[in-house]
Amino acid sequence: MHSNRKHSEITQFKVAGINYKKTEATIRGQFAINEEQYEKILKAASEAGINELFILSTCNRTEIYAVAPEGEQLASLLCDQTDGSVATFHELAYMKNGVDAVQHLFHVSAGLDSQILGDYEILGQIKKAAKFAKERGFIGTFTERLINSILQSSKAIKTDTQLSGGTVSVSFAAVQYIKEHILNIPDKKILLVGTGKIGRNTCKNLVDYLDTKNITLINRTEDKAEELARNLGLATLPIEQLDQAVAEADIILVSTNAEEPVVLSSQLQNKGQKLVIDLSIPCNVEAKAGALENITLVGVDELSRIKDETLQMRQDEVPKALNIISEHLNEFAAWYDMRRYVPMLREVKTKLQELDNTIYPAETNGDSKDKIQKVINSLAIKIRNEVTPGCQYIQAINEFIA
Numbered sequence: 001m002h003s004n005r006k007h008s009e010i011t012q013f014k015v016a017g018i019n020y021k022k023t024e025a026t027i028r029g030q031f032a033i034n035e036e037q038y039e040k041i042l043k044a045a046s047e048a049g050i051n052e053l054f055i056l057s058t059c060n061r062t063e064i065y066a067v068a069p070e071g072e073q074l075a076s077l078l079c080d081q082t083d084g085s086v087a088t089f090h091e092l093a094y095m096k097n098g099v100d101a102v103q104h105l106f107h108v109s110a111g112l113d114s115q116i117l118g119d120y121e122i123l124g125q126i127k128k129a130a131k132f133a134k135e136r137g138f139i140g141t142f143t144e145r146l147i148n149s150i151l152q153s154s155k156a157i158k159t160d161t162q163l164s165g166g167t168v169s170v171s172f173a174a175v176q177y178i179k180e181h182i183l184n185i186p187d188k189k190i191l192l193v194g195t196g197k198i199g200r201n202t203c204k205n206l207v208d209y210l211d212t213k214n215i216t217l218i219n220r221t222e223d224k225a226e227e228l229a230r231n232l233g234l235a236t237l238p239i240e241q242l243d244q245a246v247a248e249a250d251i252i253l254v255s256t257n258a259e260e261p262v263v264l265s266s267q268l269q270n271k272g273q274k275l276v277i278d279l280s281i282p283c284n285v286e287a288k289a290g291a292l293e294n295i296t297l298v299g300v301d302e303l304s305r306i307k308d309e310t311l312q313m314r315q316d317e318v319p320k321a322l323n324i325i326s327e328h329l330n331e332f333a334a335w336y337d338m339r340r341y342v343p344m345l346r347e348v349k350t351k352l353q354e355l356d357n358t359i360y361p362a363e364t365n366g367d368s369k370d371k372i373q374k375v376i377n378s379l380a381i382k383i384r385n386e387v388t389p390g391c392q393y394i395q396a397i398n399e400f401i402a
Helices: 008-012 025-031 035-047 071-080 086-092 098-110 121-134 141-160 170-181 197-210 222-232 239-248 287-291 309-359 366-386 389-401
Strands: 013-019 053-057 061-067 094-097 190-193 215-218 251-254 274-278 295-298
Touching: 008 013, 008 098, 013 025, 013 071, 013 086, 013 098, 025 061, 025 086, 035 053, 035 071, 035 121, 053 121, 061 071, 061 098, 061 141, 071 086, 071 094, 094 098, 098 121, 098 141, 098 309, 121 141, 141 309, 170 197, 170 274, 170 295, 190 197, 190 239, 197 215, 197 222, 197 251, 215 222, 215 239, 287 295, 309 366
Parallel strands: 190 215, 190 251, 251 274, 274 295
Antiparallel strands: 013 061, 013 094, 053 061
């Protein structure tokens, strides 16, 4: 994406964020946002004169993207609505501007910047984040085209490379951890708390890869847990029986989306040996539970340190993915570069229509319209390739009447 021509959106497009590279899960949890916080940030952004903005908040990162004069504005918007402090954010965050910010979004959407290389779930999270902002009027022409470009790029990478090949995800990593550290798994009572997207994926992996159905599901909305349990032949309990279920389980997986811990140290103390896996951000298992002698507490950061043949295969696919990103970056740059000439192209089209009406005032067939459009398309290509807009009126007229 190389161009010397500067436009307002590209120079003002920014990202401010934190991710797993410099922060542990507990810190990232301080900056995680829910929908209510997202709403408040958008309102504050509007009051600050920022009209194009969306926020990506996952277990591995929180990033705020916007067309804004100053990156500091984005940091303030985020920190004002989360538990994280401005000082902590500046210490651990990154800010990117212009082309660097655009390129960063392409890499994030492809899974190149994910804690587990090639994690394709990030694309759905970006789409959801952008949809939320668009429904509230915060996705303009620039950001919409950019998002479409990164979606096309990521889908091409998914189709044409093995960057997301194999089975590697945090939920799968949890199952692998259990297989490697627990003996006699069919005899163990497994409790899964939370049956959202991650919970469902984890549950299916438990059944598929551990060859057990000694699994009990608990979810705040009981209907979701019951539906999943029926499909997989598992048991459920209401949330009111969480204490009892925690006490009886040998393995506990927590994938809720609560703002506060739902499994507490007091529920685990003196209840026997247990493996507790927290798949949530913010953490939904009380941190001090990990200090109990009988408890092994594992979080997303530890689970993401997977090194196996699948990841090596993915690593080998990175150059192919970068080439695809480069192609789509160039296409986006070409579209962006042409935007400055749209008013001129419209004016030329109007002049050609006027000329057509003057020469052929009685004719209204579609041939002239098609010819005019072909001239405009040809003109756009010439401008893009030659960058000599000064004589375009004469060229267009000559081509039209030729």
